Structures are given as structure tokens and as C-alpha cells.
Amino acid sequence: MASNSNSFHPPPQSNGSTGPSRVPKEEFPWLCMLIVILSIILFICLFTWLILTRDNDPLPDVTLHNFSVSKFQTLDSRLVAEWIAKFTIRVEVYAATAGSTYPVYVPKMTFEYLESFVSYKGHILAVKSTNIVQDKSEMVGLTTISVKFSTEGLEGDQREVQNWVLEDIKKDKGNGTVSFGMQLVIWTPRYRWSYWARCSDLMVDFKQPEWVATLDKPRDFHVSEWNRTLHSLY
Template identity: 30%
Template sequence: MASLLPLTSKPSIKPCSISRIILMSASTITITVLLCSFKMPMAFMFYPQTPMIQLNNLLVSNFQVSNSNSAATWLANLTIYNPNIALEVQMDQIEASILYKHDNALSLTSMDNFKLGFRERKDVYVKFVTTGNEGDQPIVEYPLLRVIEKDRRQGRVSFRMRFNAMTTYEIGWLGWRTRPVIMNPYSIDLDVVRYGRRGTASTIIGDSPMDGSLLMMVTD
């Protein structure tokens, strides 16, 4: 009589193996969530933000208008701020201009290149000088001169200050630079609300509002 082989059952999964699988799955999910959570602030940290410019005060002297030209000396004190928390900013080819109302340039100047670290602020002075006869300054046409003189007699003249720059962003500890980008023109509106008799100088009245427009008073 042939002997029967003993019956065997399939090996069962041990409780410790199930716990190990659950633990590994939970760890994988946790790591994935952490990576996604880390990726979002990293992307935010290294997303370039445009430098911010604040006009602190402005002095305008020798402002004169005739039938053939205009002349003035402008001295502006600015604060330029790098809002990036992980990117340094290199600013090159900086140009500033004084415009009448919107796009009519009265004076142009350039600024020295400089670098801003993380969240760094830098105070700079910008000087515009024009006598109406320089070859490197805008030519103000007669119709615009008439408009300026008319507004001046009425006691309200509107100016605009504009900035252009080539900006490069850098992660200092990696030594990696993004490609240079052109900043959009940054404009600040300046409204002269009252003149003295000769209109030779001006000072800021009060603090600058959030919208960038400033009230100025021209004194003798």
C-alpha cells in the first residue's frame, strides 16, 4: 500500500511582513508629500522678483522754460530693494529719465552698476542736468514747451521719472546665473501743485503715497 504524502498548505503571510509593507508604503507617501511640499517653497524662493524702487525725496533747481528750450537740475534720492530671499541681483545699464506727463523726455542720465544681496536695500542719488543745449539730452520741441509754460502759469505741472535696467539674478552659493532680462520701465508720477514766484527749487511735502505719486511745492 503506497504511503500518502503529507498534505501541505500554502505558506501564510506573516503579520510582520504585512506591517513592513504598510510601513514602507506609508514612508513612500510621506517622502512624496515632503518632496512636493519642499518643491513649492523652493520654486517660490528661486522665482525672480523685480527690484523695488522708492523715491524718498527730489530737489529741482533752476527750472526754466523758454520758447526754444527748457533747463533744470534734478537731484533724486532713491531706495532700491531686492525682495528676493534666495537670489542676488546685479543691475547693469541703468538709465533714468525725467518725462513730462507721460512720454515726453526732458532729461536723461545713467547710473553706476551695482549688486544687491538677499533682501538688501541700497540708497542711491540720481542727478539730471540739462540746459537745453546738450547733444546727449532730449530735444524739447516748441509745442511741448508751450504746454509746459501754460501748465506752469496755472500752478500745476506733471512729471514722471522712469528707470530701465539690465537685471541678472544669481544664486550666490551655487554660482549659477539666470539669463539677463530687461526690467519693465518703472515710473513714478510727480505732481507740482504750487509754484513760488521764480520757481527755482522744490521740496517734497509729506510722505510718498503707496501709488507712487508725490506732491511737491516749488519755492523761491
């Protein structure tokens, strides 16, 4: 019996669609958005971890070697005085050495500008701005600076000394000793970072021939991060 080439085959069942079945296009934007959100969260977590775990730059060591007064007069309405301070700024960082499993300290110079102040009971008496220039004979990272403060002829640049401050200074000087304070703002290159150093209770005996602060040994400043702009000082 010959086969019938025109035999009947049932048509394919239709589900109402005229083309092949596909995944709805709406699912892909949501999937992409989810990937982007997860990537942002991962980046924020990684960045935060790097910030929290990185090594902070060490604070500089500031040591006062000498603090003296060469001229000091309390007039009726103003103070005429000169102070000279000698101090050292030093900073050290960790560095690995070849063949050594232990880190060693290596000095590194990172400062270029200094604002220094002489104060009495927290009241600023004189201000001095200084560019930090390292002497070629000094070790890198170790800089000794001498700063001379003066109120004479600089009244326009100095803060006004209030009457009660002058009266207290006169009283202390009459008793023989006056306690001064010294503060520094140390700036890194391009003023990106700064540090605040302070040294208090610098007792000067005016009964002695030389008006020098009594230091049994070099006095260390208390140093902290400043994190303020240069213009915020004034």
C-alpha cells in the same frame, strides 16, 4: 530482425525558404523611430512643465524719497532745467533657514546699471545713465541712489523738446505747479534682464521757495518686467 541503418526518413517540409525563419529587418527602424519620437515628446513635456512651474524672480521694490528742481527756465526754443531724485532699490528672495519650516525673506543684490528719465506728459525731458554701486554701509539688496538730471550743456545728448511741450510747461509753471514723471530701466548684471519702473504725478510747486515735489510719504514706483535690449531705448 536486424535494424536497417539506412531506413528512410521523410525530408523536412520546405516553405520555400532556404534558411531559418527570421523577423523582417524592416520592422526595427520603425520601432527605433517610434522610441525616438516618444522620447522627444516626453522631453518637451517635461521642459514645458519645468518652465511653467518654476518660481519667477521677484520684482524689485523701488521707492522715491525726494524729487526736487534746482534750476528751471523755459526759453524760446529750449528748456534749461535740473532735477535731483533720491530713491531706493530693494529686492528680496525666499530662502530656507536651518531649523525653520517657514521661508524667510533674504535681501539679495542683483543690479548693476540704471537708465533714468524725467518726463512731462509722456515726453522725455532728460536722460541719465548710472552704474549701480552699493554703499558698504548699506544692507545687501538695499541701495539708495541720488540721480541729477540736467538739460544745460547736454542738448546733443537729450531728446528735442517740441514747441507744444514747452508751451504747456510755461502755462503750467505760470499757474504755479508742474507735474513731472520719472521712469527707470534697471538692468541686471551683463544686461540679461531688466525692469521698468515708473512714478507719475510728481507735483512741483514753483510758488514755494524750494521747488520740491509734494510727497506725503515715500512714493512707490510701479515696477514690471522690461525684457528689451539696451539699444531699444534710443
